[in-house]
Amino acid sequence: MAESESDAAFVEFERVQKSYDGETLVVKDLNLKMPRGEFLTMLGPSGSGKTTCLMMLAGFETATHGEIKLGGKPINNIPPHKRGIGMVFQNYALFPHMTIEENLSFPLEVRNIGKSDREAKIKRALDMVEMGTFGARRPAQLSGGQQQRVALARALVFEPELVLMDEPLGALDKQLREKMQFEITHLAHQLGITVVYVTHDQTEALTMSDRVAVFDDGRIQQIAPPDQLYEEPENSFVAQFIGENNTLEGVIKEIRENGLALVQLDDGELIDCTPVNVSQPGERTRVSIRPERVEYNKARLQKGVHTLKAEVLEFIYMGDIFRTRLRVAGNDEFIVKTRNAPDQERLQPGQQIEIGWLPQDCRALDA
Amino acid sequence: MSDTSGPILAADGTPLKKKLQQTLFRSRARAFGLVFPLLAFIIIAFILPIILLLSQSVWDSRYADLMPESTKAVAGWDSSTPPTEEMAAAMVTDLVQARENKTIGKVATRVNRELSGTRSLFTKTARSAAKLEAPYLGALIDRDEDWGKIETWAAIKVAAKKFNPSYLASAVDMKYNADGTFEREDEGRRIHVKLFWRTLEISFLVTVFTLLLGYPVAYLLSTLPVRTSNLLLILVLLPFWTSLLVRTTAWIAMLQGQGVLNDLFVVFGIATDEDRFSLIYNKTGTLIAMTHILLPFMILPLYSVMKTIPPSYVRAAKSMGARPSTAFWRVYFPQSVPGIGAGALLVFILAIGYYITPALVGGQDGQMISNIIDFHMRRSLNWNLAAALGLVLLVFVLFLFWLYDRIVGIDNMKLG
């Protein structure tokens, strides 16, 4: 057991495809390996195939092609109720005609667990989500956040090794959502369970996950830990989708020996970039720079980097940061975020400035 | 000095409660004004006629109005001693008068309901009543010996009561006697209680059958994509666009001895040509046709409730390890109960008052209480008895509502 686990992943998708209508593929050639205990988030716009993947894993959809393995064994032909996977649904799916205790008791009853055992497990699960005193209530008598906790407790009460969560926090307000994000992560790590989490909220994905799989168009565009995903997006979709991002369009002039690329922007200016998924001079490219990596304080600009002329269009004071909108190389939506430091200059609209960045923060991606 | 015990006063000194009522009066009056036309319409066109009709079940002043003297005379009679001369004299006076007013037919019809044969007794005697002379009792008995019988006068005494429980008694197979007692009707004439029970039985069975057939259909409809389900829903509703009579007649063509279904049975060797199934003109026919006709009334409430049950409930149950059957019975089914309640109540109440279908395909053992009500409305013209039967049925339906409310709860029902 122990030896096979170190090699084989706990959850594995092998060349999985899914089509509903026989004409288009919703999931295209999906390959994914997850080790035991990982918190993996599937992130993507709606229609990207992430929920379908989750449903295939849960057993509510069958893969059109390919194999899904759990603990090394293919589960394609195992019905959902025999997979032993816990699941938290978008609208919680708490049974409205049962009390909270009955809701939690349900998965234990269908497993023929004795009454005293059941009671102990229910109490433990409810205490775990701090809902110990609500056992006799009905779901309708609870607030959204409380329902969310109960749904979590119910998915965990029968101690599954794998828990799936389908946008579980979508219906909560921002403050509650942030609190719950923390609690779920905390619980998952404390219990050592493996979690597959689906969301379209990138902040949620970044703050909660060990790894994030970005879905688009039925494929995983990139799968990586949050920091890598944010700082080193591998294509322009990921760069656009994760976090705020400035884009400039141009053509690769040359790839230099030091590995950097010289890009000529559409207005003729030249800049240095790190080539990511472009290799040939003459190829069109989209250059991506994070707003907080742009510098206009001349004292902080590194020597020898290309700078660009910019005109300040708007300056917003946001307390901890300043947010400045610039016109750069014909792009009116170029955003710069700067920390509110004592030496930070507060720009005025109409002001002409020069901006620059480190070549490794400027990534030349596919157009 | 303390005025805490007194009413709280508004700024101008009037008690606050009174002030509040004054302010609210206007808005209440306006609200009432808005619903008044409908209220008046319902009262005049619906509630009042029902009350007037139902009042006929206990109120029949025909005899007392047309035969005032004999009404007075029999009122004091103890209904067990032989008739007196005084009663006979009053009767002759009334008969002469009724003959003159040409109301004798109405009187005779009324008394005949209490005792068969008295119709002709009254009409024949009335023809020669003017010639009768004292002593009247002897003269009457001379005309027809029935005038000397206690049962004749007992029937008159019952007919003379304005507020008259005899119709209600008859509706539950009881007999109201002249001395104010009740007894059960002769065995050969007991029919209503039996029919009430059969009506209940048929309504119950139809409800069960529509539920068994309608539940899977409603479930299918609720799980299909909207386009497909709308198309199928139209098919479900299609029967509504056909006249009830046409649908019932179509069942006759299907079910009769030489009908489509029996022909198929013969072709497949399920029945022999000589020994075909009796599918119509009996209870089976009533059940089949009513189940079909009332099916949409079960499907629609079920569908509207099932549509609101998200598929994630059953998925959640399965993800927790419940087998599909467990997931259905413990999670899906309880949530569809409001639809079952609404559909079952709707079908049951419609079925309990059904009449055209059983009349056409019911034969002798597929008749229901409404067929008897119809019979008394249209054939025997005994509207009083029809009203009494209707009243019993109404009370019974209200009782069922009450029972339903106690067991399931009216609020636990979705009608749309």
Place this chain on the structure above:
Amino acid sequence: MKLTKTLLATTALAFAAGAATASEITVVSWGGAYTKSQVEAYHKPWIAKTGNSIVSEDYNGGLAEVKSQVEAGNVTWDLVDVELSDAVRGCDEGLLEEIDPSILPAAPDGTPAMDDFIPGAITDCAVASIVWSTIYAYDSTVLENGPKTMADFFDLEKFPGKRGLRKSPKANLEMALIADGVAPGDVYDMLESDEGIARAFAKLDTIKDETVWWEAGAQPPQLLADGEVVMTTAYNGRIFNAVAAEDKPFEIVWDGQVFDLDLWVIPKGAPNKDLAMDFLAFSTATEQLAAQASWISYGPARKSSSPLVGTYATKPDLQMGPQMPTAPENFKTALQNDFEFWADNQDELNERFNAWLAN
């Protein structure tokens, strides 16, 4: 009750604007071949003669519509074709206008109307037009050696198969007793006693399980044609019509026929009472009654009409005389429906019949 009337009358006012014009009367009858015979023999000549028009409506018998119209004070029917027992009862209950027999024309030979009509055809509120009969009939292609007597109808051993009977005690009880050996003349005396009624029901019991019950006059020919029953009671005109107009192989058994009258009545407060009276007198004249008999096999209610009865309207070789219930050959064991008996006893007998059916 008064209040009901006022209420219903108020609603009726709303419709009064659309009421018929004075020169139009509404005549209500039983529909089908029977109404057609009346239209041909009565309506058309009357319209031609007077220039008035007639609205012909169908109904299913009974006094319910007349009663509700009269009680609501909104009578729309001018003339209704009813059975004898309904004519008597309607008159008793004050639902019908009284008719002065002096308006009826004498026979061509001068015999006064009162003597020309068969006995019982003229009552206080009604004038008869036809004699019709409840008989039983069978399909001669199914039963080649067919039944001959009333007793045969109840003999399941000799003639196995389903029977059709009207869902009413009327005529059934009489036929049951005749089949049980009671002479037609003694039938009603027998039915006056409880034993007689019990005997009739006992006879009906012998075929109860094999019986299909019909209610509308159009059903029996259909039941026969569909093979639902091997023999059924029916109104003789309906069977005749199926044979003459649709060439159905049906045979009528006249033994034990129970005949009755159909009469014209005028609902109390009919909107065109005088015109209705005129139509009534016209249609019950000798020639009109004779003319109707060439369209349907119901006997005219006037003696003077019988010699004038000719052939079927569309089949010149089909003599109508022998098709009539009153034809001597058919009339031997005929029994006249006793309306007095039924008026007195129908409430009780209906109740017993319904109870018997339900058991």
